[in-house]
Amino acid sequence: MAWFWCCSKREKNKNGSSEVVGNGAKVHTASEMVESATATASASASKAGKGPSQGPVLIELFTSQGCTTSPSADLLISKLGRGDMQGLEVDVPVVVLAFHVDFWDYLGWKDPFSSSLWTVRQRAYSQALQQDSIYTPQVVVQGRAQCLGSNVDSVISLVRSAPRFTATDMQATVSKPSESTLQVSLSGPLRFKVDGYSLDVLVALYENDHVTDCTKGENKGRVLTNDFVVKGLEKACTVRDISARKTVTGKVTFNLWEGFSRNKCGLVLFFQNSSTMEIQGVQILTLPNNI
Structure with a gap:
């Protein structure tokens, strides 16, 4: 069984012709990205009218700087994450996370953001989605469907057809107990019932604005x-068989890195079925200005 593979540079679109994802991208600050994504989610929720508003869709990208076709997917995910939807025809709010895997590190360039933990997460999705291999760049949408991350049409199609769930409003208290740690305390109702299964409450800490001069490997000479x-993914708690109104509490602690800057980082809260890997809700958390 082939366990790892890397796709070719050109992908077939739904008309059967070949296309290449563009390399151009506008420059935005990290704070602008978070504000834009939050505004997009709020605007979409306001259009829902009566009844509970629906939350955003979670897009997870499994990528590597050691893969020749990952950079185009990286640019697409950055564009989606900062709310630059021009030409993409995305009419639902999205939240994105990029997990850098480590199985291409042996090709001559070690991805500085790679982790075996993210490879394990990708393998878990592979099993849940009944795949016989893992590859880069791969996009997983709401934990329920996957496609080639550089294929724009496929990514947008999965996003538009993905199930959405009642928007959550968990309250988060964010603090720095020390210069090297970040702590997030959560409290609030899930707003949906959990019956007959376990749900993990997870928090991801991400960082923006990375520019790498790649001097070796498959992407040698590229910026x-x-x-x-x-940079971190932690479980706040696991809940099972609870009502929609019951208050859930939890806490996570992240180890920070040298050069950590609040202006470059963001937090994402999401709820994941621990057996099926399906996502059942996503929420953007705000990093306080004094962190």
Whole structure:
């Protein structure tokens, strides 16, 4: 069984012709990206009218600087994450996370953001989605469907058809107990019932604005840009068989890195079925200005 593979540079669109994802991208600050994504989610929720508003769709990208076709997917995810929807025909709010895997590190260039933990997460999706291999760049939408991350049409199609769930409003208290740690305390109702299964409450810490001069490997000589790079993923708690109104509490602690800057980082809260890997809700958390 082939366990790892890397796609070719050109992908077939739904008309059967070949297309290449563009390399151009506007420059935005990290804070502008978060504000834009939050505004997009709020605007979409306001259009829902009566009844509970619906939350955003979670897009997870599994990528590597050691893969020749990942940079185009990285740029697409950055564009989606900062709310630059021009020409993409996305009419639902999205939240994006980029997980850099480590199985291409042996090709001559070690991705500075890669982690075996993210490879394990991708394998878990592979099993849940009944795949016989893992690859880059791969996009997983709401934990329920996957496609080639550089295929714009496929990514947009999965996003537009993905199930959405009642918007959550968990209250988060964010603090720095020390210069090297970030702590997030959560409290609030899920706003949906959990019956007969377990649900993990997870928090991801990501970082934007990475520019890497790649000097070795498959992307030698290229300048690579990466946003929404997951630096930590922690479980606040696991809930089972609870009502929609019951208050859930939890706490996570992240180890910070040298050069950590609040202006480059963001937090995402999401709820994941621990057996099926399906996402059941997503919420953007705000990093206080004094962090």
